Amino acid sequence: SAVISQKPSRDICQRGTSLTIQCQVDSQVTMMFWYRQQPGQSLTLIATANQGSEATYESGFVIDKFPISRPNLTFSTLTVSNMSPEDSSIYLCSYGWDDGTEAFFGQGTRLTVV
Amino acid sequence: EDKVVQSPLSLVVHEGDTVTLNCSYEVTNFRSLLWYKQEKKAPTFLFMLTSSGIEKKSGRLSSILDKKELFSILNITATQTGDSAVYLCAVVMYGQNFVFGPGTRLSVLP
Numbered sequence: 001s002a003v004i005s006q007k008p009s010r011d012i013c014q015r016g017t018s019l020t021i022q023c024q025v026d027s028q029v030t031m032m033f034w035y036r037q038q039p040g041q042s043l044t045l046i047a048t049a050n051q052g053s054e055a056t057y058e059s060g061f062v063i064d065k066f067p068i069s070r071p072n073l074t075f076s077t078l079t080v081s082n083m084s085p086e087d088s089s090i091y092l093c094s095y096g097w098d099d100g101t102e103a104f105f106g107q108g109t110r111l112t113v114v
Numbered sequence: 115e116d117k118v119v120q121s122p123l124s125l126v127v128h129e130g131d132t133v134t135l136n137c138s139y140e141v142t143n144f145r146s147l148l149w150y151k152q153e154k155k156a157p158t159f160l161f162m163l164t165s166s167g168i169e170k171k172s173g174r175l176s177s178i179l180d181k182k183e184l185f186s187i188l189n190i191t192a193t194q195t196g197d198s199a200v201y202l203c204a205v206v207m208y209g210q211n212f213v214f215g216p217g218t219r220l221s222v223l224p
Contacts, residue, residue, distance in 0.1 A: 009155075033212065042202060043157070043214040090155050096212075103148070103204075103212065108155030 002027040006106030023093035028073035031096040049076040083113045116141040118215035137203030138185040150202040
Protein backbone atom coordinates (compact mmCIF):
# COMPACT_ATOMS: atom_id res chain seq x y z
CA SER A 1 0.00 0.00 0.00
CA ALA A 2 1.07 3.58 -0.60
CA VAL A 3 1.97 5.81 2.32
CA ILE A 4 -0.41 8.73 2.79
CA SER A 5 0.55 11.85 4.74
CA GLN A 6 -1.79 14.60 5.85
CA LYS A 7 -1.04 17.97 7.38
CA PRO A 8 -1.57 19.87 9.52
CA SER A 9 -2.43 17.34 12.19
CA ARG A 10 -4.38 19.93 14.12
CA ASP A 11 -5.17 23.61 14.08
CA ILE A 12 -7.17 26.17 15.99
CA CYS A 13 -8.62 28.84 13.73
CA GLN A 14 -10.62 32.01 14.07
CA ARG A 15 -14.10 32.08 12.64
CA GLY A 16 -14.30 33.65 9.23
CA THR A 17 -10.85 32.44 8.18
CA SER A 18 -9.94 29.55 5.89
CA LEU A 19 -7.70 26.54 6.36
CA THR A 20 -6.12 24.38 3.67
CA ILE A 21 -5.37 20.75 4.47
CA GLN A 22 -2.85 18.88 2.37
CA CYS A 23 -2.72 15.20 1.56
CA GLN A 24 0.30 13.57 -0.08
CA VAL A 25 0.57 9.96 -1.27
CA ASP A 26 3.96 8.47 -2.05
CA SER A 27 2.78 6.82 -5.25
CA GLN A 28 0.19 7.55 -7.89
CA VAL A 29 -3.35 6.68 -6.92
CA THR A 30 -6.52 6.97 -8.92
CA MET A 31 -9.07 7.90 -6.31
CA MET A 32 -8.66 10.34 -3.45
CA PHE A 33 -11.41 11.23 -1.03
CA TRP A 34 -12.08 13.77 1.68
CA TYR A 35 -14.14 12.98 4.78
CA ARG A 36 -15.41 14.88 7.76
CA GLN A 37 -15.93 13.30 11.15
CA GLN A 38 -17.86 15.51 13.53
CA PRO A 39 -17.52 14.88 17.25
CA GLY A 40 -19.03 11.55 18.21
CA GLN A 41 -20.06 10.82 14.63
CA SER A 42 -18.93 8.48 11.91
CA LEU A 43 -17.22 9.51 8.72
CA THR A 44 -19.12 11.50 6.12
CA LEU A 45 -17.78 11.74 2.61
CA ILE A 46 -17.33 15.35 1.51
CA ALA A 47 -16.11 14.79 -2.03
CA THR A 48 -14.08 12.70 -4.41
CA ALA A 49 -11.01 14.52 -5.65
CA ASN A 50 -10.61 13.95 -9.38
CA GLN A 51 -7.27 14.53 -11.05
CA GLY A 52 -7.55 17.14 -13.77
CA SER A 53 -11.18 18.00 -13.20
CA GLU A 54 -13.51 19.38 -10.57
CA ALA A 55 -14.17 17.38 -7.46
CA THR A 56 -17.42 15.47 -7.14
CA TYR A 57 -19.28 16.67 -4.06
CA GLU A 58 -21.74 14.75 -1.94
CA SER A 59 -25.11 16.09 -1.02
CA GLY A 60 -24.81 18.83 1.56
CA PHE A 61 -21.30 19.90 0.56
CA VAL A 62 -20.50 22.65 -1.93
CA ILE A 63 -17.41 23.80 -3.71
CA ASP A 64 -17.56 27.33 -2.35
CA LYS A 65 -17.31 26.05 1.19
CA PHE A 66 -14.92 23.15 0.56
CA PRO A 67 -12.82 23.86 -2.51
CA ILE A 68 -10.63 20.90 -3.44
CA SER A 69 -7.61 20.69 -5.66
CA ARG A 70 -6.08 17.59 -7.25
CA PRO A 71 -3.21 18.80 -9.43
CA ASN A 72 -1.69 15.33 -9.91
CA LEU A 73 -2.12 11.68 -8.93
CA THR A 74 -0.21 12.00 -5.65
CA PHE A 75 -1.53 15.19 -4.06
CA SER A 76 -4.77 16.87 -3.03
CA THR A 77 -5.88 19.76 -0.85
CA LEU A 78 -9.12 20.56 0.91
CA THR A 79 -9.87 24.10 2.00
CA VAL A 80 -12.43 24.81 4.68
CA SER A 81 -13.59 28.32 3.88
CA ASN A 82 -15.16 31.05 5.98
CA MET A 83 -15.07 28.79 9.00
CA SER A 84 -17.58 28.74 11.81
CA PRO A 85 -17.54 26.71 15.04
CA GLU A 86 -19.78 24.15 13.33
CA ASP A 87 -16.83 23.27 11.10
CA SER A 88 -14.91 21.95 14.09
CA SER A 89 -14.28 18.34 13.13
CA ILE A 90 -11.68 15.85 12.12
CA TYR A 91 -10.98 15.97 8.41
CA LEU A 92 -9.54 12.90 6.75
CA CYS A 93 -8.19 12.21 3.32
CA SER A 94 -8.00 8.74 1.89
CA TYR A 95 -7.11 6.98 -1.32
CA GLY A 96 -8.61 3.98 -3.01
CA TRP A 97 -8.15 1.81 -6.04
CA ASP A 98 -10.31 1.37 -9.09
CA ASP A 99 -11.24 -2.16 -8.08
CA GLY A 100 -13.06 -1.01 -4.96
CA THR A 101 -10.59 -2.50 -2.57
CA GLU A 102 -9.57 -1.08 0.73
CA ALA A 103 -9.13 2.62 1.31
CA PHE A 104 -6.28 3.95 3.40
CA PHE A 105 -6.51 7.09 5.45
CA GLY A 106 -4.25 9.96 6.26
CA GLN A 107 -3.54 10.80 9.86
CA GLY A 108 -6.39 13.27 10.03
CA THR A 109 -6.60 16.98 10.83
CA ARG A 110 -8.34 18.00 14.03
CA LEU A 111 -9.80 21.44 13.37
CA THR A 112 -11.16 23.66 16.12
CA VAL A 113 -12.84 26.90 15.15
CA VAL A 114 -13.16 29.52 17.87
CA GLU B 115 -31.14 5.75 0.54
CA ASP B 116 -27.99 3.76 1.07
CA LYS B 117 -27.32 3.01 4.71
CA VAL B 118 -25.06 1.01 6.96
CA VAL B 119 -26.11 0.09 10.48
CA GLN B 120 -23.85 -1.19 13.21
CA SER B 121 -24.68 -2.79 16.53
CA PRO B 122 -24.13 -2.47 19.32
CA LEU B 123 -23.11 1.19 19.27
CA SER B 124 -21.20 0.75 22.49
CA LEU B 125 -19.81 -2.28 24.29
CA VAL B 126 -17.84 -2.74 27.50
CA VAL B 127 -16.11 -6.05 28.18
CA HIS B 128 -13.28 -7.42 30.27
CA GLU B 129 -9.96 -8.68 29.00
CA GLY B 130 -10.22 -12.21 27.72
CA ASP B 131 -13.84 -11.88 26.61
CA THR B 132 -14.91 -12.59 23.04
CA VAL B 133 -16.96 -9.96 21.23
CA THR B 134 -19.03 -9.95 18.06
CA LEU B 135 -19.70 -6.71 16.25
CA ASN B 136 -22.47 -6.50 13.70
CA CYS B 137 -22.84 -4.57 10.49
CA SER B 138 -25.91 -4.65 8.25
CA TYR B 139 -26.41 -2.70 5.09
CA GLU B 140 -28.89 -1.64 2.47
CA VAL B 141 -27.13 -0.27 -0.58
CA THR B 142 -27.37 -0.30 -4.32
CA ASN B 143 -24.57 -1.84 -6.36
CA PHE B 144 -22.68 -3.45 -3.50
CA ARG B 145 -19.02 -4.03 -4.27
CA SER B 146 -17.25 -4.76 -1.00
CA LEU B 147 -17.47 -4.33 2.75
CA LEU B 148 -14.60 -2.97 4.81
CA TRP B 149 -13.84 -3.03 8.51
CA TYR B 150 -11.69 -0.38 10.17
CA LYS B 151 -10.35 0.25 13.65
CA GLN B 152 -10.24 3.87 14.75
CA GLU B 153 -8.30 4.68 17.89
CA LYS B 154 -7.48 8.35 17.55
CA LYS B 155 -8.05 10.14 14.27
CA ALA B 156 -7.23 7.92 11.36
CA PRO B 157 -9.03 4.60 10.79
CA THR B 158 -6.75 1.68 10.11
CA PHE B 159 -7.82 -0.97 7.68
CA LEU B 160 -8.70 -4.43 9.02
CA PHE B 161 -10.52 -6.47 6.40
CA MET B 162 -12.10 -6.30 3.00
CA LEU B 163 -14.92 -8.74 2.26
CA THR B 164 -16.42 -9.31 -1.15
CA SER B 165 -17.72 -12.88 -1.13
CA SER B 166 -20.18 -14.58 1.17
CA GLY B 167 -19.08 -17.26 3.56
CA ILE B 168 -15.34 -16.77 3.30
CA GLU B 169 -13.87 -15.94 6.66
CA LYS B 170 -11.01 -13.48 6.83
CA LYS B 171 -8.67 -13.85 9.80
CA SER B 172 -5.89 -11.82 11.27
CA GLY B 173 -4.66 -12.97 14.65
CA ARG B 174 -7.52 -12.72 17.11
CA LEU B 175 -9.75 -10.90 14.65
CA SER B 176 -11.96 -12.54 12.07
CA SER B 177 -14.79 -11.42 9.86
CA ILE B 178 -17.33 -12.90 7.51
CA LEU B 179 -19.89 -11.57 5.06
CA ASP B 180 -23.39 -12.78 4.22
CA LYS B 181 -24.49 -11.14 0.99
CA LYS B 182 -27.86 -12.82 1.04
CA GLU B 183 -28.81 -11.49 4.46
CA LEU B 184 -26.80 -8.28 3.91
CA PHE B 185 -24.65 -8.31 6.99
CA SER B 186 -21.17 -8.90 8.27
CA ILE B 187 -19.74 -9.69 11.66
CA LEU B 188 -16.38 -8.90 13.18
CA ASN B 189 -15.21 -11.23 15.94
CA ILE B 190 -12.48 -10.47 18.41
CA THR B 191 -11.39 -13.31 20.67
CA ALA B 192 -9.40 -13.03 23.92
CA THR B 193 -9.82 -9.26 23.92
CA GLN B 194 -7.06 -7.03 25.24
CA THR B 195 -7.12 -3.43 26.44
CA GLY B 196 -5.40 -2.47 23.21
CA ASP B 197 -8.51 -3.55 21.33
CA SER B 198 -10.37 -0.58 22.81
CA ALA B 199 -11.38 1.56 19.84
CA VAL B 200 -14.23 2.44 17.55
CA TYR B 201 -14.79 -0.21 14.90
CA LEU B 202 -16.18 1.13 11.65
CA CYS B 203 -17.92 -0.81 8.93
CA ALA B 204 -18.01 0.70 5.46
CA VAL B 205 -19.66 -0.47 2.27
CA VAL B 206 -18.14 0.31 -1.09
CA MET B 207 -20.42 0.55 -4.08
CA TYR B 208 -19.59 0.49 -7.74
CA GLY B 209 -18.67 4.02 -8.66
CA GLN B 210 -16.41 4.11 -5.58
CA ASN B 211 -19.01 5.47 -3.20
CA PHE B 212 -18.21 4.66 0.39
CA VAL B 213 -20.87 4.63 3.10
CA PHE B 214 -19.75 4.33 6.69
CA GLY B 215 -21.73 2.98 9.58
CA PRO B 216 -21.90 4.85 12.90
CA GLY B 217 -19.27 2.65 14.48
CA THR B 218 -19.17 0.45 17.57
CA ARG B 219 -17.24 1.86 20.51
CA LEU B 220 -15.52 -1.05 22.26
CA SER B 221 -14.02 -0.62 25.70
CA VAL B 222 -11.96 -3.47 27.11
CA LEU B 223 -11.37 -3.24 30.83
CA PRO B 224 -8.37 -4.87 32.51
